[in-house]
Amino acid sequence: MLNQRLTNQLAQIVGKDNILTSKISLASYAYDASPYQGRPGVVVFPISTEMVVEVVKFANKHNLPIMPRGAGSCLSGGAIAPEGSIVISFSRMNRIIDINPENRIAVVEPGITNKQVQLAAEPYGLMFAPDPASQNISTIGGNIAENAGGIRGVKYGSTKDHILGLEVVLPSGEIIVTGDINSPLEPEIDLTYFFCGSEGTLGIVTKAWLALTPINPKVKTMTAIFNSLENAGSCVAEIIAKGVVPTTMEIMDNTVIKAVEDYLKLGFPRDAAALLLIEVDGFPSDVETQVVSILNAFTNNKALSYKIAGNEKEREDLWKARRSVNGALGKLKPANIVHDIVVPRDRLAIMLEKVAQMAKKYGIIIGQVAHAGDGNLHPTLYYDHRIPEEVEKVEEACDEIIKETIVQGGTISGEHGIGIEKLKYMPLAFTKQSLEYMQKVKDAFDPENICNPGKLLPQIAED
Amino acid sequence: MKKDELLEIIMSCNRCGVCQEVCPTYIVSGVETNVARGRNRLIRLGLEEQQFNLDNEPELEKIVNECLLCKACEVNCPSGVPTPEIISNIRAHYTTTKGLPWAKKIMYRGIFSDNRKISLIRNLARIYQKSGINKLVKLAGLFNKTDEMLPDLPKENVRAKLPVLLKNFERPKHKVAYFLGCSVNNFFSSIGIATIKVLQENDCQVIVPDVNCCGAPHQSAGDQDEFIRLAKNNIKKLNELDVEAIIVDCSTCGSIIKEYEKLFANDKEYQDIIAKITAKIQDISSYLLSIDFKREMGQINQKVTYHDPCHGIRFLKVKDAPREILKSIPGINLIEMKEADMCCGGAGSYGIFNPKLSRDILARKMENYKESEAGILATSCPACTMQLSFGLKLHKLNGQIKHPVELLAEAYELKKI
Numbered sequence: 001m002l003n004q005r006l007t008n009q010l011a012q013i014v015g016k017d018n019i020l021t022s023k024i025s026l027a028s029y030a031y032d033a034s035p036y037q038g039r040p041g042v043v044v045f046p047i048s049t050e051m052v053v054e055v056v057k058f059a060n061k062h063n064l065p066i067m068p069r070g071a072g073s074c075l076s077g078g079a080i081a082p083e084g085s086i087v088i089s090f091s092r093m094n095r096i097i098d099i100n101p102e103n104r105i106a107v108v109e110p111g112i113t114n115k116q117v118q119l120a121a122e123p124y125g126l127m128f129a130p131d132p133a134s135q136n137i138s139t140i141g142g143n144i145a146e147n148a149g150g151i152r153g154v155k156y157g158s159t160k161d162h163i164l165g166l167e168v169v170l171p172s173g174e175i176i177v178t179g180d181i182n183s184p185l186e187p188e189i190d191l192t193y194f195f196c197g198s199e200g201t202l203g204i205v206t207k208a209w210l211a212l213t214p215i216n217p218k219v220k221t222m223t224a225i226f227n228s229l230e231n232a233g234s235c236v237a238e239i240i241a242k243g244v245v246p247t248t249m250e251i252m253d254n255t256v257i258k259a260v261e262d263y264l265k266l267g268f269p270r271d272a273a274a275l276l277l278i279e280v281d282g283f284p285s286d287v288e289t290q291v292v293s294i295l296n297a298f299t300n301n302k303a304l305s306y307k308i309a310g311n312e313k314e315r316e317d318l319w320k321a322r323r324s325v326n327g328a329l330g331k332l333k334p335a336n337i338v339h340d341i342v343v344p345r346d347r348l349a350i351m352l353e354k355v356a357q358m359a360k361k362y363g364i365i366i367g368q369v370a371h372a373g374d375g376n377l378h379p380t381l382y383y384d385h386r387i388p389e390e391v392e393k394v395e396e397a398c399d400e401i402i403k404e405t406i407v408q409g410g411t412i413s414g415e416h417g418i419g420i421e422k423l424k425y426m427p428l429a430f431t432k433q434s435l436e437y438m439q440k441v442k443d444a445f446d447p448e449n450i451c452n453p454g455k456l457l458p459q460i461a462e463d
Numbered sequence: 464m465k466k467d468e469l470l471e472i473i474m475s476c477n478r479c480g481v482c483q484e485v486c487p488t489y490i491v492s493g494v495e496t497n498v499a500r501g502r503n504r505l506i507r508l509g510l511e512e513q514q515f516n517l518d519n520e521p522e523l524e525k526i527v528n529e530c531l532l533c534k535a536c537e538v539n540c541p542s543g544v545p546t547p548e549i550i551s552n553i554r555a556h557y558t559t560t561k562g563l564p565w566a567k568k569i570m571y572r573g574i575f576s577d578n579r580k581i582s583l584i585r586n587l588a589r590i591y592q593k594s595g596i597n598k599l600v601k602l603a604g605l606f607n608k609t610d611e612m613l614p615d616l617p618k619e620n621v622r623a624k625l626p627v628l629l630k631n632f633e634r635p636k637h638k639v640a641y642f643l644g645c646s647v648n649n650f651f652s653s654i655g656i657a658t659i660k661v662l663q664e665n666d667c668q669v670i671v672p673d674v675n676c677c678g679a680p681h682q683s684a685g686d687q688d689e690f691i692r693l694a695k696n697n698i699k700k701l702n703e704l705d706v707e708a709i710i711v712d713c714s715t716c717g718s719i720i721k722e723y724e725k726l727f728a729n730d731k732e733y734q735d736i737i738a739k740i741t742a743k744i745q746d747i748s749s750y751l752l753s754i755d756f757k758r759e760m761g762q763i764n765q766k767v768t769y770h771d772p773c774h775g776i777r778f779l780k781v782k783d784a785p786r787e788i789l790k791s792i793p794g795i796n797l798i799e800m801k802e803a804d805m806c807c808g809g810a811g812s813y814g815i816f817n818p819k820l821s822r823d824i825l826a827r828k829m830e831n832y833k834e835s836e837a838g839i840l841a842t843s844c845p846a847c848t849m850q851l852s853f854g855l856k857l858h859k860l861n862g863q864i865k866h867p868v869e870l871l872a873e874a875y876e877l878k879k880i
């Protein structure tokens with residue numbers, strides 16, 4: 001347990017300006033963007049790897065839990081501080097150490113935001129491909145720990161596909177450097193992958209080597225409207241089958257279309273069953289052939305109508321619908337829960353259909369937006385947290401959504417992580433053996449279980 | 464606002480954290496207590512009285528006072544959470560239950576509420592600056608740089624000069640009132656003079672009604688009673704005028720007058736009068752554009768960059784007009800500086816009561832200004848002018864802070880020569 005004496009010692013390690021201990025300030029580190037609440041014991045703001053090492057050694061010596069924290073935008077409770085923990089906030093380790101356009105590498109501290117990396121890379125015609133919707137605030141450390149994905153994910157993959165190497169402070173206080181920044185192709189056991197998606201449970205990332213990607217010179221954006229989810233779903237399948245890899249392929253269901261239309265009056269038919277938003281990029285000739293294939297797929301699958309953006313302004317207009325989903329639906333109810341399920345692409349339409357039926361069955365609002373290209377759905381359940389019956393219905397619907405996902409051969413998280421929220425679903429998604437091996441990995445890195453305990457891995461019952 | 468209503472509004476914050484990107488106090492400190500999300504959360508906990516109580520926590524009170532009311536969070540918030548309004552409500556609650564802290568009381572009620580007293584204090588302050596006492600005081604460490612924040616004070620305020628400034632037109636093209644705010648009147652008379660001259664240059668008959676302080680300092684401190692009293696006075700004065708527009712050259716005054724509406728939400732009669740008045744409020748740049756201002760003027764060869772006052776860009780929603788004015792002046796090369804719309808940390812008397820945060824925010828503004836390599840930093844709010852001038856001094860930068868209308872007046876003047 002932390003006490004005054006230990007807190008003073010910590011203050012000596014990080015300096016008195018880099019520590020928070022008061023009741024009030026700790027209350028502002030008890031939450032992230034999920035509905036859960038934690039109880040931090042103290043918050044420190046290290047400014048160097050050495051400082052992190054000292055803090056971790058200190059925690060180890062006194063057997064105190066630690067939790068790294070970026071922007072606190074986690075949706076699954078990964079950044080909820082364990083009882084009496086030392087929260088290590090990276091808001092003051094946020095420098096870009098180097099950008100090397102020839103090698104297309106950025107070296108950064110973990111507290112830098114995704115957007116700052118984009119801004120620094122852009123002048124060289126480069127980008128960091130992962131682009132979570134939270135990119136303006138979420139940090140590279142958090143992106144790595146949650147293996148964040150984004151709208152460009154269909155084409156470019158998720159965070160783990162763009163990390164060349166990491167500097168990590170292990171729970172023992174040792175520093176390791178993973179990966180091989182000179183050649184991503186080296187055959188080896190690349191420890192980098194263990195840390196991507198580990199939700200801060202294996203170690204603390206203090207530096208990252210990021211692979212940058214050239215920005216393609218041309219983009220084309222289009223939308224199409226369908227009168228059944230099935231048609232939209234088969235359209236997605238056809239586009240992919242033709243070998244077109246869009247950078248974006250988002251699908252929105254009727255609940256979302258209606259809410260967005262009522263909110264923004266963009267001229268979509270309120271009774272449309274599905275809207276597809278598709279964007280392709282590449283060299284001009286390449287883009288044109290892709291557009292032709294996509295338009296064919298629209299016609300083959302009975303799209304009611306479609307639009308292609310002719311200029312940047314029209315492109316912005318098409319994106320507007322997608323960007324305003326949260327704003328539009330958020331107006332209807334004070335609270336919401338967003339799911340992050342993944343199903344095989346050919347099950348997308350049926351899954352959307354099933355969830356829409358559940359909304360009817362429970363009499364609640366579920367808006368559905370999905371990254372159709374990789375089968376990642378974000379059904380969002382809107383409710384009033386002060387009405388117990390609504391909360392209960394939402395909980396039941398959540399369980400049913402997860403069960404249906406598993407039935408469809410899918411899994412419980414595409415990009416938001418397990419955190420606390422989906423702990424109880426882990427045994428549904430993974431076999432006991434898989435979970436046991438995950439636990440062995442955890443034990444190898446963190447035998448004392450001090451690193452963000454209580455997240456990601458469920459307690460497996462002994463039998 | 465009632466506790467329940469307030470809680471209802473706070474609950475629309477879903478803790479997404481998007482405000483981190485734009486909240487100046489968070490940007491410079493990186494601490495969650497200093498961002499809209501944290502402030503909302505802590506206020507909510509304080510109101511719910513489970514973990515702690517709003518009224519017995521000096522630290523919470525400090526956090527509430529550290530908000531700049533700059534509105535950056537609100538305009539970027541996906542859920543549209545009106546954090547500044549929440550903060551203002553809590554400050555008003557503190558002021559009602561605890562009274563204003565003595566320093567604020569003297570400063571706001573004692574000085575800003577009364578035109579004559581502002582002038583008197585101004586004169587005293589000028590003596591203080593000229594006599595060298597300030598050096599002694601500074602030595603004693605008493606004011607700790609606060610005095611440097613004061614601008615060099617002009618000899619006479621604008622109101623005293625009105626008889627010579629105001630022209631009578633036989634057949635004016637336009638008839639306007641000029642809301643002469645207390646900062647411009649007393650501390651930055653060159654802005655007020657420029658506004659009057661430029662309007663007259665554009666064939667406007669200018670009336671300067673005898674208004675009092677708009678109430679911004681009182682509102683920001685949560686001194687609701689005094690704010691209402693000042694507002695009523697001003698509404699009366701402005702309602703009497705027969706003019707096509709009421710011109711402001713201070714973004715803060717303009718925004719605050721537009722907020723009077725909220726003060727009388729339950730009073731239909733006042734509402735109607737205020738609606739009529741607010742419809743006429745125009746910032747000087749937008750007004751000049753709307754009357755197709757005179758483009759014949761002399762040349763000013765300068766690189767200029769523009770700082771958006773919070774009350775300009777986010778309250779009055781004026782973005783392009785001042786830039787258009789600047790671009791219309793021959794010789795001026797207008798460059799955009801980084802984060803032009805981020806608060807300068809002035810926020811009225813914020814700098815005096817929250818020196819550390821204010822200085823850090825100012826340092827960032829100065830860094831961005833330096834990077835722009837402009838020789839003139841233009842802005843449309845005297846509170847910003849004060850803070851930015853202080854910034855130049857503090858960071859030993861060359862350059863001048865000017866209102867666009869001052870530059871325009873200069874350019875007109877040059878043409879005449």
Ligand SMILES: Cc1cc2nc3c(=O)[nH]c(=O)nc-3n(C[C@H](O)[C@H](O)[C@H](O)COP(=O)(O)OP(=O)(O)OC[C@H]3O[C@@H](n4cnc5c(N)ncnc54)[C@H](O)[C@@H]3O)c2cc1C
Pocket residue numbers: 032033067068069070071072073074075078079090110131132133134137138139140141142143144145146147148149150151199200201203204205206415416417452478479480
């Ligand atoms: C509006 C909104 C939109 C979102 N959109 C997306 C989206 O499109 N795609 C997506 O994938 N996610 C999305 N998210 C979820 C969230 O933004 C991501 O999970 C993000 O990567 C979290 O980053 P963070 O900096 O906020 O991390 P935090 O929330 O602070 O932490 C998340 C986890 O990372 C760990 N961690 C943080 N820093 C380190 C470090 N240096 N070393 C080790 N572990 C660390 C923490 O312990 C915690 O377990 C969204 C969230 C919001 C609120």
Ligand code: SF4
Pocket residue numbers: 475476477478479480481482483499500503536539540541542543544546
């Ligand atoms: S952006 Fe708005 S909803 Fe999100 S945390 Fe900030 S105040 Fe709350």
Ligand code: SF4
Pocket residue numbers: 485486487488489497498499502529530531532533534535536537546547
């Ligand atoms: S008003 Fe400005 S300082 Fe206050 S919380 Fe919002 S962004 Fe931050």
